[in-house]
Structure formats: structure tokens, C-alpha cells
Amino acid sequence: MKVVALAGGVGGAKLVAGLAKILPEDQLFIVVNTGDDFDYLNLKISPDLDTICYTLAGLANPETGWGQRDETWVTYDTVDRLGGPSWFKLGDRDLGTHLIRTQMLRQGKRLSEITRDFCQKWGVIHPVYPMSDDPIRTIVHTQTGEALGFQEYFVHQACQPAVKSFEFKGFETAKPIPAVLDGIRDADIIIFAPSNPWVSIDPILSVAGYRKEISKKPVLAISPIIGGKAVKGPAAKMYAELGFNPTAATIANHYQDLLSGFVLDNIDYLEKQKIERWRIIAFETNILMQDEQDRIRLAEEVIRFGEMILNRSY
Amino acid sequence: MKVVALAGGVGGAKLVAGLAKILPEDQLFIVVNTGDDFDYLNLKISPDLDTICYTLAGLANPETGWGQRDETWVTYDTVDRLGGPSWFKLGDRDLGTHLIRTQMLRQGKRLSEITRDFCQKWGVIHPVYPMSDDPIRTIVHTQTGEALGFQEYFVHQACQPAVKSFEFKGFETAKPIPAVLDGIRDADIIIFAPSNPWVSIDPILSVAGYRKEISKKPVLAISPIIGGKAVKGPAAKMYAELGFNPTAATIANHYQDLLSGFVLDNIDYLEKQKIERWRIIAFETNILMQDEQDRIRLAEEVIRFGEMILNRSY
Numbered sequence: 001m002k003v004v005a006l007a008g009g010v011g012g013a014k015l016v017a018g019l020a021k022i023l024p025e026d027q028l029f030i031v032v033n034t035g036d037d038f039d040y041l042n043l044k045i046s047p048d049l050d051t052i053c054y055t056l057a058g059l060a061n062p063e064t065g066w067g068q069r070d071e072t073w074v075t076y077d078t079v080d081r082l083g084g085p086s087w088f089k090l091g092d093r094d095l096g097t098h099l100i101r102t103q104m105l106r107q108g109k110r111l112s113e114i115t116r117d118f119c120q121k122w123g124v125i126h127p128v129y130p131m132s133d134d135p136i137r138t139i140v141h142t143q144t145g146e147a148l149g150f151q152e153y154f155v156h157q158a159c160q161p162a163v164k165s166f167e168f169k170g171f172e173t174a175k176p177i178p179a180v181l182d183g184i185r186d187a188d189i190i191i192f193a194p195s196n197p198w199v200s201i202d203p204i205l206s207v208a209g210y211r212k213e214i215s216k217k218p219v220l221a222i223s224p225i226i227g228g229k230a231v232k233g234p235a236a237k238m239y240a241e242l243g244f245n246p247t248a249a250t251i252a253n254h255y256q257d258l259l260s261g262f263v264l265d266n267i268d269y270l271e272k273q274k275i276e277r278w279r280i281i282a283f284e285t286n287i288l289m290q291d292e293q294d295r296i297r298l299a300e301e302v303i304r305f306g307e308m309i310l311n312r313s314y
Numbered sequence: 315m316k317v318v319a320l321a322g323g324v325g326g327a328k329l330v331a332g333l334a335k336i337l338p339e340d341q342l343f344i345v346v347n348t349g350d351d352f353d354y355l356n357l358k359i360s361p362d363l364d365t366i367c368y369t370l371a372g373l374a375n376p377e378t379g380w381g382q383r384d385e386t387w388v389t390y391d392t393v394d395r396l397g398g399p400s401w402f403k404l405g406d407r408d409l410g411t412h413l414i415r416t417q418m419l420r421q422g423k424r425l426s427e428i429t430r431d432f433c434q435k436w437g438v439i440h441p442v443y444p445m446s447d448d449p450i451r452t453i454v455h456t457q458t459g460e461a462l463g464f465q466e467y468f469v470h471q472a473c474q475p476a477v478k479s480f481e482f483k484g485f486e487t488a489k490p491i492p493a494v495l496d497g498i499r500d501a502d503i504i505i506f507a508p509s510n511p512w513v514s515i516d517p518i519l520s521v522a523g524y525r526k527e528i529s530k531k532p533v534l535a536i537s538p539i540i541g542g543k544a545v546k547g548p549a550a551k552m553y554a555e556l557g558f559n560p561t562a563a564t565i566a567n568h569y570q571d572l573l574s575g576f577v578l579d580n581i582d583y584l585e586k587q588k589i590e591r592w593r594i595i596a597f598e599t600n601i602l603m604q605d606e607q608d609r610i611r612l613a614e615e616v617i618r619f620g621e622m623i624l625n626r627s628y
Binding site: 041042043072074075076077078079081082083084092093095096097099100102103106117118121 | 355356357386388389390391392393395396397398406407409410411413414416417420431432435
């Protein structure tokens with residue numbers, strides 16, 4: 001069974017890492033949100049791509065989910081002491097990634113090429129692609145009328161401003177990556193990892209052609225919300241601010257017309273009936289991934305659920 | 315007595331640090347070569363400025379003379395592992411300086427402002443100025459017809475190519491810094507630190523107006539060559555390749571029309587007579603600076619020598 005997984009950062013990375021443990025490299029193709037990418041200290045930073053790749057490479061910091069393990073902060077502290085910006089924490093190891101990516105981008109290399117090159121050096125065998133080689137930037141419009149770059153909202157302002165809407169700046173002109181289109185066309189099933197729908201999965205779906213190709217395939221999504229709370233990040237807060245009840249069913253409804261299956265937590269079993277009314281097959285299990293065993297177990301359950309959906313579909 | 319010191323990197327920094335120990339901040343004004351500045355990993359690097367400032371701040375690495383003490387190399391190693399350039403060693407602490415300088419330059423700040431800001435944060439009380447806020451780049455033309463940026467020649471190719479000539483690219487259009495011109499006009503004496511004449515002092519003298527103002531003042535130079543050898547760097551090798559005998563007298567001759575006094579090592583006492591024939595007062599002492607005591611002792615001797623020259627001049 002060939003799988004294409006769409007993912008954002010930490011939550012998505014956990015499931016993708018589980019899938020990578022059980023699927024060979026020709027059966028798992030990973031497409032990552034780059035709407036969070038930004039410039040900081042004149043460096044080109046791709047937070048979700050790095051989180052996914054570091055996690056797959058076994059380099060990720062297990063405490064934070066982002067950044068590298070055994071990280072040091074010498075440059076960060078020096079920058080801070082010189083009065084530089086310090087709201088985005090860049091570790092010394094992590095910084096090496098950004099310096100080289102920035103240099104390669106300035107030399108005219110594509111983000112997808114650079115990511116492939118890094119993955120090779122890090123021993124990541126599964127294909128990992130940015131959603132586009134062209135910039136698409138997630139802008140958070142707040143209820144007070146501000147327009148914030150995603151990291152400005154997410155890290156600098158710690159998700160404090162109430163959101164009004166989202167904009168994916170540049171999506172109209174950003175080109176899809178041919179290999180990603182091929183990957184989707186070639187897939188048996190598409191998996192939306194347990195990432196934020198508004199700012200992780202929707203930006204990917206905004207790229208010309210992806211949504212259309214994905215809509216031809218069975219899609220299953222894993223809820224990033226458990227018991228009305230986001231496992232990590234502002235998804236629940238965003239839904240509440242936008243006037244939705246932040247539940248698993250709300251997530252399923254978000255993707256409604258695309259979904260064949262939806263995986264939610266046992267705790268949310270009461271939502272199941274509602275979701276199935278939308279002709280989405282719901283599957284409940286323990287979806288909280290606290291360690292590697294959880295990731296592999298959930299990945300196995302998701303794949304079995306996918307197989308069941310495929311057998312029903314055809 | 316008001317002193318303006320012109321300096322390049324390591325050798326110049328040692329004397330300047332000695333002078334800074336014995337002269338208050340309104341009696342020592344330091345002008346630094348920026349012909350070695352270059353872009354590396356998209357960072358704006360000013361090797362001589364940093365060496366001078368780190369040395370004055372007590373942050374310099376005592377082993378190398380360049381870079382910071384207690385340095386770590388985490389980012390450097392990561393860059394190396396990702397296949398990035400590794401010929402120029404950037405420590406984690408040092409990198410903080412370059413990141414902030416690069417950001418401030420891109421924001422439109424002048425190198426002299428940035429240097430003043432850094433000095434304030436580092437506790438450097440004496441004024442330290444780059445020779446210009448505009449780029450002047452020292453190009454080494456080799457005997458095989460290559461044109462190498464200075465760091466490419468100096469670090470990457472380890473001074474191996476034989477030199478034919480030097481070019482200070484951009485000097486025709488680079489503007490002098492008004493504060494430097496004022497400093498020179500205001501000075502009682504100008505000191506050329508024991509730096510490479512070709513690639514440390516000459517670039518400074520190439521800036522419009524400096525040479526003219528300096529020529530109105532008593533100037534004394536300290537030899538960077540002892541017993542036919544450069545204490546550090548390629549000065550002796552350059553002279554030999556250009557067809558000169560690399561001696562203290564050759565250095566004095568290099569600056570001939572500007573010099574009132576010249577400080578050479580005891581070992582080179584035989585050169586003294588030759589130098590004085592050019593109407594330059596020569597003073598011999600131990601000019602090798604191996605520790606802080608040496609720096610202070612030499613600085614004191616240089617200042618006393620300067621006072622003697624001033625008394626003779628007027």
C-alpha cells in the first residue's frame with residue numbers, strides 16, 4: 001500500500017516517524033507544510049521541514065519535539081548579549097542547518113533539492129518534500145486587525161492574539177512540485193497527520209493541483225484534538241476563537257468533503273456517531289503518542305484502518 | 315599626547331592592547347583595516363576589526379590571536395557535516411558577532427556604528443573605527459595570473475600562491491569616515507602598528523584623505539619583521555616574492571616619505587644606520603610581544619619614543 005502523508009511540525013512528525021518504521025521507502029511519501037517558513041537573522045528557516053527531518057533522522061530533541069537533541073546554545077547566548085533578537089531559539093547544531101540551507105537557496109538551489117541533500121546526509125531514506133519550492137507564507141489575521149507572520153504569532157506572541165482568519169500568501173503563484181503530484185497520483189491512500197488543520201494541512205492543500213489530486217484518493221485524517229484540547233499548539237484555541245467547538249468532530253468536519261476515514265481518541269467516542277453521519281468512517285483508539293512504541297502502534301493501526309477503507313472503497 | 319593607531323589583525327592588536335592599557339580613551343584612537351572583510355556563508359565577516367575588538371575586550375583567544383577564547387565549534391562541525399564550506403573556522407561565539415553584524419548591515423546601519431555598539435557591549439572604551447563604512451576589498455594578484463580575495467589567499471590557500479601585486483578594490487569610491495579624519499587631524503602622533511604594510515596598513519592609507527592628513531603629522535611605525543621573518547603572516551614571504559629583501563629596513567623604506575620614527579628589534583640593529591640615512595629616527599628594542607607584559611612594555615617604549623620625536627620635531 002502506497003501512502004502519502006501530509007504533515008506539519010511536532011504532532012505530524014511523531015506519526016510520520018511511526019509510519020517510517022513500518023513502511024519501506026517506496027511506500028511512504030511525506031509532504032511537509034512550509035507556510036511557517038520565515039527569515040530570522042537573515043537565515044532561511046523551515047521549522048516544520050526540520051522537525052520532520054530531525055525526527056526521522058533520530059536527531060530531534062525528545063523534550064521539545066523541535067530542534068536537535070544534545071543541543072548547545074553558545075551562538076544564541078552571544079546574539080542575545082549583543083542585543084540581537086532572541087525570541088526564536090536557534091541552537092548551535094540547528095544553526096548549521098539554517099546556514100547551509102540559506103547559502104544553497106541563495107545559490108539558486110530549490111528547497112526540495114536541499115531537503116533531499118540533507119536527508120541523504122542525515123540517513124533519512126523516505127522521500128520528504130516541502131509543499132512547494134516557491135514561498136507560501138501563512139499570515140494570521142487577528143481580531144484586533146493585525147496581520148502576523150506565523151512564527152511571529154506562534155513563537156514571539158506565544159499564540160496570545162485571538163485569530164480572525166488565515167491567509168496563505170503566495171499560494172496563487174506557488175507552483176506544485178511535480179514529484180509531489182506524482183506521489184499523490186501514485187498513492188493508494190492519503191493520510192493527514194495529526195497536525196493543525198488551519199496552519200499545517202490547509203497550506204499544503206492550497207497549492208495548485210494538490211487538493212484536486214487528493215480528492216481522487218481515499219483520505220484519512222488523525223485528530224490533533226483529544227478531549228477538546230490540542231495535544232500541542234493552538235488548534236483548539238483557534239477553533240474556539242473562530243466560533244467552533246474544538247472537538248474531534250470539528251476537525252473531521254473541517255476536511256469533510258475530502259475524508260473517507262477519521263481516527264479519533266477513545267475519549268472522544270461520543271463524537272463518532274456525528275462524524276459517521278457525514279459518511280466518514282470513524283475509528284477510535286489511543287491517539288496520544290508519548291513514546292516511540294505509541295508512534296509505531298498508532299501507525300500500525302492507521303495503516304490497518306487504511307487497508308480496511310481501501311477494501312470497502314473498491 | 316593624542317595618538318591615532320593604524321592596525322591590521324593579530325600583531326596590530328597586541329600593540330593596540332598595550333597602548334590601551336597605558337593611554338586613556340581620549341588619547342588613543344584606533345583605525346582598523348577592513349580590506350580583509352568578506353562574505354562567508356552569507357555572513358559579513360570583518361576579521362581585523364573583530365581581532366582588535368576581541369583583544370581589547372579581553373575576549374580574544376590567546377592561543378590563536380584571532381577568534382574568541384573558550385570557543386566551541388558545534389555549528390562549524392554541523393556545517394562541515396552537511397557539506398558546507400569549512401576552510402574558514404567560525405566558532406559558535408564568533409558566529410554571534412557575524413550574525414548580528416550581518417543583520418545590522420542589512421538594516422542599513424553603518425559598520426562604524428555597529429562597531430561602536432559592539433564595543434559598548436564588550437566594554438571597549440577606546441574608539442575603534444573601520445577604515446571606511448564603504449567596502450574596500452584587498453585583492454591578491456598572483457604570479458600565475460589569479461586574482462584572489464584576501465581570505466581566499468590567506469586562509470583557504472594558506473598564502474601558498476606567489477604574489478605579484480595588490481589591489482584595493484573600491485578605494486576610489488570609498489568615503490573616509492569623518493570621525494577618523496577628525497581623529498587624525500586632532501592627533502599629536504600617528505602609529506603604524508606592527509602589521510603587514512601591503513595588506514593591513516596600505517589599505518587604510520588608500521582611503522581618500524587619510525594619507526594626506528597623516529603626512530602632516532609625525533608618524534612612527536613598528537616593524538612587523540624580526541630577523542628577516544614576519545612574526546605572523548606572510549609579510550616576509552610577500553616582500554621576497556616582490557623582489558625585496560624582507561628586512562626591517564625594507565619596512566621602513568616602504569613607508570619612507572611618511573615616517574619620522576621607526577621601531578625595530580634589537581636583533582636588527584645592523585639595519586639602523588641604513589634607516590637613519592632616510593632621515594627616519596630608528597629605535598631598537600625587543601619588539602616581540604609574547605605576553606601582556608611585553609605589550610605594555612613595548613607600548614610604553616613606543617610612547618616615550620613618540621614623545622622624543624615630538625620634542626625633536628617642534
